[in-house]
Amino acid sequence: MYWFLLWREFKLSQAELLTVFSSNSIVYQSKEILILDWLKKDDILNTASFLWWTIKIIEIVESEETIENLILDCVNTDTKFKYGLSLYGEKKSLKEILNKTKKLLKEGWISSRFVNKDFNNLSSAQIKWENLIRKETDFTYIITSKVNYFWKSIWVQDIDSYSSRDYSKERDMQVGMLPPKLSQMMVNLSEWTTVYDPFVWLGTILIESLLMWNKKVFWSDLSEKMVETSTANIKKLISEKSLNADLDIFKLNAKFIEESEYFNEWVDAIVTEWYLGEIMTKKNIAPDRVQKQRDPLEKIYQAFFAWLQKINYSWAIVISFPFWEIRWKYYYFDEVYKILWKYCEVLPYFPTDYQVQASKSWSLLYKRPSQLVWREIFKLRMKK
Numbered sequence: 337m338y339w340f341l342l343w344r345e346f347k348l349s350q351a352e353l354l355t356v357f358s359s360n361s362i363v364y365q366s367k368e369i370l371i372l373d374w375l376k377k378d379d380i381l382n383t384a385s386f387l388w389w390t391i392k393i394i395e396i397v398e399s400e401e402t403i404e405n406l407i408l409d410c411v412n413t414d415t416k417f418k419y420g421l422s423l424y425g426e427k428k429s430l431k432e433i434l435n436k437t438k439k440l441l442k443e444g445w446i447s448s449r450f451v452n453k454d455f456n457n458l459s460s461a462q463i464k465w466e467n468l469i470r471k472e473t474d475f476t477y478i479i480t481s482k483v484n485y486f487w488k489s490i491w492v493q494d495i496d497s498y499s500s501r502d503y504s505k506e507r508d509m510q511v512g513m514l515p516p517k518l519s520q521m522m523v524n525l526s527e528w529t530t531v532y533d534p535f536v537w538l539g540t541i542l543i544e545s546l547l548m549w550n551k552k553v554f555w556s557d558l559s560e561k562m563v564e565t566s567t568a569n570i571k572k573l574i575s576e577k578s579l580n581a582d583l584d585i586f587k588l589n590a591k592f593i594e595e596s597e598y599f600n601e602w603v604d605a606i607v608t609e610w611y612l613g614e615i616m617t618k619k620n621i622a623p624d625r626v627q628k629q630r631d632p633l634e635k636i637y638q639a640f641f642a643w644l645q646k647i648n649y650s651w652a653i654v655i656s657f658p659f660w661e662i663r664w665k666y667y668y669f670d671e672v673y674k675i676l677w678k679y680c681e682v683l684p685y686f687p688t689d690y691q692v693q694a695s696k697s698w699s700l701l702y703k704r705p706s707q708l709v710w711r712e713i714f715k716l717r718m719k720k
């Protein structure tokens with residue numbers, strides 16, 4: 337059994353995991369963790385670096401033993417035994433467990449040091465810096481009402497990998513940029529290999545897609561400048577990473593999507609973030625200004641989906657569109673819902689009897705803490 341430590345946005349974490357692994361394997365879920373069975377360790381490790389909303393993966397055993405004795409059994413060195421312990425689930429004192437373990441190790445003449453700071457759970461950064469995955473000494477203990485689980489981490493997210501992303505030198509344009517983690521998750525949700533983004537902007541989705549397994553990407557944008565910028569960003573990545581990729585670019589207003597030649601044979605997933613409209617600040621955001629953004633956008637999206645229906649587009653669509661928060665009130669993009677209900681089937685993220693629910697409209701919601709615009713992510717298929 338494997339235990340996945342989730343991000344604060346646990347629904348996104350769970351949706352991603354249940355897309356990548358089978359939902360038949362669910363053993364337990366909470367806001368912090370998802371436990372899955374029937375998975376192979378090699379498969380998990382091969383996939384792990386593409387799981388953007390998982391913090392840590394732990395191989396677990398059910399045990400009647402005390403946690404202190406289990407740690408004692410794991411001493412694997414003649415030199416100083418360096419380890420970490422994190423505690424999840426029902427309340428118990430980590431300080432007490434750590435002190436008791438230290439005492440037992442001392443009684444056994446084992447020199448040891450726990451790396452927990454101030455008796456708190458370890459962060460991904462601590463685990464990485466202390467090299468605990470390779471040493472096999474990052475331990476986790478989870479106490480549920482039914483059973484206690486304990487074991488070692490087999491993988492922890494690489495917190496430094498995002499600092500290597502360089503989307504554009506034009507930093508001013510990055511206000512409101514689709515976060516790389518969200519792009520990666522959208523690519524995972526699409527489950528396909530040839531991705532088309534008709535609102536490409538800086539190319540975030542396609543860059544993340546290329547960094548994962550997809551080596552065929554297509555894109556278009558209304559703006560000549562964004563066609564140039566995204567092309568430069570994507571070509572730079574391909575050259576830096578020596579990727580062997582197929583690509584094609586087009587300047588196109590998505591309202592006239594019928595002019596795109598990509599659909600004839602290539603595209604098997606549309607993964608895109610729709611235009612968010614003007615970037616607004618706390619000072620100038622207002623309901624009527626938001627409405628002004630929505631009206632022209634509706635026409636583009638209506639034309640876009642009408643055409644996909646006309647050509648019987650039957651592949652995946654993962655799409656993010658905005659809604660706004662103004663003084664704790666939400667302004668949803670109702671016009672878009674009407675278009676989606678008319679043309680599309682919304683695909684569920686979770687099994688029907690699952691405790692975790694998506695939003696009322698079966699989407700996933702995401703907002704960066706400082707932003708006023710929310711993103712609503714749908715997984716769709718065209719109605720026949």
Ligand SMILES: C[S@@+](CC[C@H](N)C(=O)[O-])C[C@H]1O[C@@H](n2cnc3c(N)ncnc32)[C@H](O)[C@@H]1O
Nearest residue numbers: 535536537540541557558559562589590609611
């Ligand atoms: C929110 S950005 C998309 C974010 C992008 N997917 C990313 O990965 O960062 C919106 C983009 O849509 C483009 N756009 C706006 N209206 C459009 C239209 N009618 N057709 C095509 N592109 C459009 C804008 O030029 C901008 O580059």
